[in-house]
Amino acid sequence: CSFPGVYKINVQQGNIVTDAELAELSEGMPKSQVRAILGTPLVINPLDSDQDYYVYTFQRRGGEVKEQRIVVYYQDDRYTRHQAKLLEETPAY
Amino acid sequence: CASQQKEEEVLAEQTYYENAREAMNSGNFNEAEQNLDALETYYPFGRYAEQAQLDLIYARYQNMDLEGARAAADRFMRLNPQSEHLDYALYLRGLASYNIDLGLAARYMPIDVAARNPGEQLQAFRDFAQLLERFPDSEYAADARQRMIAVRNRMAGLELRAARYYIKREAYLAANNRARYVVENYPSTPAVEEALIIMTDTYRALDLDEAADDSLATLRKNFPNSNVFADNGNYQSEGLKRQDRSLLNVVTFGLIGGN
Amino acid sequence: DEFTVADIEVEGLQRVSAGSVFSAFPVNIGEQLDETELAGAIKELFRTGLFTDIEASREGGVLILTVKERPSISSIDIEGNKNIETEILKDALAGAGLEEGQVFQRATLERLELEILRSYIGQGRYNARVTATAEELPQNRVAVRLDINEGSVAAIQHLNIVGNQDFSDEELIELFELRTSSWWNSLTNKDKYARERLSGDLESLRSFYLDRGYLDFTVESSQVSISPDKQQVFIAIALNEGPQYTVGDIHLRGDLIVGEEELRKLISLEEGDVVSRSKMTAISESLSYRLGREGYAFASVNAMPEPAGDNTANITFYVEPGKRAYVRRINFEGNVSTKDEVLRQEMTQMEGGVASTDRIEFSKSQLERLGFFKTVNVDTVPVPGTDDLVDVNYAVEEQPTGSLSASVGFSQSSGVILGASVSENNFFGTGKRASFGVNVSDSVKSANISYMDPYYTVDGVSRGFSVFGRQTDYEDEDVSSYLLDEYGARVTFGYPTGTFTRLNFGVGLTQSDIKNWDDTNRLVEDFARTEGDSFLNYFVFGSWRKSTLNRGLLPTDGHSHSLSLDVAVPGSDLTFYKASYKTNYYFPLTDNNRWVVRARGGIGYGDGYGDRSQMPFYEHYYAGGYGSVRGYEGNSLGPRVIDNDGDDVPFGGNLLTEAGLEFIVPTPFAGDTRTMRTSFFLDAGQVFDTSRGGAPEEEFGELRSAAGISFQWITAVGPLAFSLAKPLNDQEGDDTQVFQFSLGQSF
């Protein structure tokens, strides 16, 4: 029957980063400047300071978790490159 | 309208002190407190003053007036900065803060106190830290230190509980941060083992394999025989099992799983 | 002349220990010492602040320091203060270092004397006098005494506003807290001049004008003069209104994030409206709140009106979103007995997620709706060292959540209740609801156990069960006199269907036996003869509930609806159903929610189906008493029946109507109004029996009503309530009851 299902809230996690912001990164940029552009990374690997993770996940109404992952690589605190797998839209709620 | 001082005859300093000592030994802490207060008012700088102020802390504590005990300890430390027994006052002050939020239920009923806000136990931690700093070889230092360890473990435990909730909530990034907080701030507490496991699993769930490997390596290095390692040594945590949140599952008491 | 120090002797010590003197005095034995070094050393000793004076003398190689210790304070007493409590004065003294046992500094005493005097002047007590004395006591101690003569307060003789054309003096003075002398004002101290109050009044004058478009409004001067005998104060306020501005066109500048079109919808000002500052601030807040939802917690919007000719002004809203903020950690404080998870599971804002002011605020009201906390405060604190991370701290103050009806309870309807029943909505702080009770009274003997976990799954799917057994002797309930035994068990489930709505359902069975029905009344006897006296019914029940009430206990805002249906399904001995609808509305009149109007209504209908024509009489609804229509005895309203020994006894009915209007007022002299409630109420209600002929409408006139005053108090033992009611249209034969009392039941 058309019983209304269990109401589940959306669960949003992580930094919202757009490719426009990614485009601003340039080789050799200090880490502080990268973070000024992309924001403070919400997930880091405490044991390795040469990587910043800009992960974004969104679970709509308890469904399957969609994820966007950007890994930024540094060489003694200078930006070298990044890997990005972006989602088309990254809603905030 | 000048307030009349109620005239009660003032006893000798020694008698007050003896009555207080007797009352304390026989467990009548109310009477002890009254005598000590009288000693304070009439002989503030007599020979027994320092001892009376020290006993007052103990009497109030035993009278379950922990707030009063703390105040008495502060007063003793302020009035006798050079006393050799400052360590006792500091220790009692810490003990009062340690137990002030602990209701009777929490002591005898099967309540998991660690899951709640530590409240004044953090203040107890600060008092004991001061005791260890200033009187490292006081006879109370060992007990104070042991209680500090308990408070710290409790704080780490709180972080871990929050991480477990966020796993249930399927908010793996939040769970990862809570676990990382434990590893970064409470590296010597027993909670570190499970924290490393959660970090490994949540990094894996977020496809951050390098970070997951680092956490796993740290786990293996510090807790080689953790029971998350099978006998042959490879890692087999049941990962982040998703709680079946479907209505059907709940109604049928888990018999029929939902999505 | 230099000399080597053979020994240092200190004379005149009393309380201070020699150790502290020697450690503070930077000279040791065997050192060469000359005048300047000696002077420097003495100054060093002075800095300890323990001594009033220090003399150095020499006897051969021995340096002798004669010190005079600063006296210590043995007692502080304060006389003559009425308007500033002794406690506040003592804290002020303690703050400046004047406390029993502390070292006494005369300079600080004088400074404090002045500060206390100034605070009296601030209260308009111009001829107040404060004198502090320090009386020497033996053993270098001092008794500090503060004599205060507060003097009288100058009364405002005349309050004159000059330069106001568009608004009359009376209209403006209405805004003022200060009033000219009249017997009423002097009672409320309103006519006592105090500088802070005048500046407060000038501020409300300014916002009065700025809210009505007078952008150029200025207060030229506010001159206060006092009569020679210092008893009367005259205030003259000169103001300059300036023109009244209306709105020209409205612009939005800056990075709008969600686009101009959506933000424009939030701007309630149109062209031609009066330029009102309060409206502009309200709009700015709603704009930044909207941005907050997108994570711009640091967004700031401010409105700038610029005059644009012939008394119109263009308004520009400058929007600065700042950086998108994320929540690093959510911390809870004050939950010493409630588990952390019970609070965290109410959060819709996640750690590590975008900081949405919407969700942070909603989570706060969720905590308030739990009913576990007296107060809930939230505070968003930026994380040091980052410009886009915040911590969210919730500070809660716990309150008793259970009701423990102690061994002797009393309720009108069932006389003295013996036995205990514990029900706890926050069972040992785990958030689970549990209740266990055994009640014995002359009319009801019952035992029940119930347990419900509201968060069986993380989304709030709840599961619970309850088992109960009850023997009611309706004789004593002054209802028709039969005995009813009922035993049963239920399993209940529930889940949220939206942010404020919830669906509950469940199944259960109940075994009911009617005893000694033969000497009750005709209706019961007919029923028992036709239907039998022992029934096993299987129930399916469901309910839909929507609630936006702002607090779990004693709400002051929001509304709630609940629709429920109980059906004894085919296969039960008696097939019947009972449906009911209840609603509650709270309208706060003031923004501090202390004056609130509450409307409540309820309707219940039960009937048989299938081969049963009516519902069993023992399932009848009753009305009257506390919780239904106050002013009438419990269960006394509705149809009656003559029982065998001749008196007519209420019999209940299958149609229940209930309504009530309450005017909630602040409880006088009550400190903490969150756990007390005083209200004037008007209750109305009635029970009908549709099956016995007489359509409900023409009997509608039968509705009973009563008005009165009620007081509720959430105590550690549970909600306690008294009510005094005056029945309005009671017919003879109704059992009215003016005073009613109940423990453990809040409605």
Add this chain to the structure above:
Amino acid sequence: CSLVEDRSERYVDAPEGQPISVPEGARASRIDQAMPIRDINTDDNRRLYPSSIPKPPDMTSDILEQNYVIEELDGRVWLLVNEVPGRLWPAASGWMSESGLGVAYDSPQLGIQQSELVNFSKRSRQLVGLPDSPDANEPKTVVQMRLAPGIRRKTTEIRMRVLERDQAPDELVAWQDRETSAARIEQQKALLADLGAYLQGREDSKSFSRAASGMVAEPKVRLISSDDDVAQAVTVALDYGRTWAELNRSLEEIGAQVQDLNRSEGWFQVDFRTEDERSAGLLSWFSNDDKPLHTHTVFVEQAGDVQRVTAEQTDAYDGELTSADLLTQLFENLY
């Protein structure tokens, strides 16, 4: 204890692990202690108080019943004062000058003060007990006073000596202990009594000497206990005679009734039992007063420059009080 476990005692076995170490190549800079706990040497007093909190330390035992007492033993007499030497030194030199003796030489480190010549001042002659009129060839006399820390903590013993020399000593005469005649002892007692009265008069205004404060010597009485915290012996850094006398007095004070003693062989036989053991329970109503029982023997022997006191329990007594208890109570009373 109570059948339900008091969960507030669980802290006792809260584990403290080692801070984790990171694998090679990994950076550990983010790992530090948010709540650091200082290490303490927990060797000797590793005591915990899980259930009951410790009683406050008792400072009043230092306060002697009466102060300024003149004591005599083995031909030596001294004034026992309940104050540290550092505080008495200035007061004592104050007495020397005010009583007319004056201070010619002094050494705060050694605690010795030496007066001017007594012969020429009538008052000091009277004080020392010399005849009023000086005769030509009487010896030059000076008075020496010595302050030394007493046995019990925070006490001082003051001794006096009247020296006769043919010419006035021109520097501080070293202090030797020599046999003194009864008359001399009376003379010293008089001086000490005068000093005691003077000191009592100036009690409330405390004056201190820094140099003299340094004189607080090593504690003379020590309790030696085995590593499992059981008392084995008490050492006293005094001569045999003085130790024997102090022991005699302390045994009485702690309620160990001396049955028999032998000074040359160095032992005491004592009856050291608790109150109820003495009253032999209810039966005591009927039995005559309880006969003393030789429960422990206390031995004193010279060990290097220190007297070593040990105790043994006799097999005739198997009550509660062990020899270790006896030694601990002795130490408490002495020091």
Add this chain to the structure above:
Amino acid sequence: CSSTEIVEQPAPLPDVTETVEFDELWSVSVGDGHDDELLQLAPLYAGDTIYAASADGVVMSVATENGDVQWERELDDRIFAGPGADTRQLYVVSSNAELIALSREDGSEQWRTELPTEVLAAPQSNGSLVAVQTIDGRLISFNASSGEQLWQYQAQVPALTLRTGAAPLVGGDIVIGSFSNGRVIALSADAGQPVWQYQVGQPQGRTELERLVDIGGQPLVLDSALMVVGYQGKLALIETRSGQEIWSRPASSYYSPAIGGGNIYLASANGDVIALQGSDRRELWIQDQLSWRQVTRPAVSGDYLVVGDYEGYLHVLSAENGQLVGQDKFDGDGIRVPVQVLRDGKLLVYGNSGDMAVLQLEQDN
């Protein structure tokens, strides 16, 4: 216990063996007199006519000789200050701070102009320039015939002042204002630029009350000098041209001083009446039986002084030794307006309830 009633208790009415009597020549009632706004609407003595005003808006002109009312006009606003006058016009200030000019012939309104705030001191005019002093330290001048503002001077005044106001002095080319900040300031009549200033009272003390230094009365003009007194300040004689102090001595009074027979008479703030030797300011006598009765400025008539008090009594003191020689109850509501001396020594008294009378002292020996 701590007493809370005010410290300065007015002295009881002294009983006096009267050697002097008051003989009332005529009296007239001017509207309702003063209301409870603590105003001082001193009547204006202009030779053979006296102009008087009342707080409820009545302005009337009365013959000095016999008190016949020449004309009476009822304005429809309440009056706070006045009447001031020059040869052609009378000036009053309404409670809503409007300066109103009336013709002296028949009291008809000539013009009216708005002032920024309340005025307590009567406007003064030299025929071409009308000067008004507001309670918040402004001195504003207007053209006497058109009422159009000429210039404005703003002095810094303390937040708390006394409920009194000194009227400005309008000379030919300078206007002298005395302000509630204890300063007398001379301004050029043409542009209102400060020419000189003299500090009468120096504010000191810890509370706003102790720091009050208002100048309550208009300075007394003596050929080329001004005598001025301030509350908790000084009695001083200063040169009108340069403002240089000639002499000064500490004094405290709400009213201007009075001079007569070479002496200076002062009603000090605490109610004492002091007589000083004019030449060297030596104190001749002090009459202290009237302490704290808010004594008005002494009027010198022959060798007597007449003062009023807050209960409405008139007291006569012998100018020679200050003894109280006469006493008469004149007005139940009290007397705040100082008694004025007419040309032939008669006395003009205007009580708070609105009774105005001319009296004469009779020696009854």
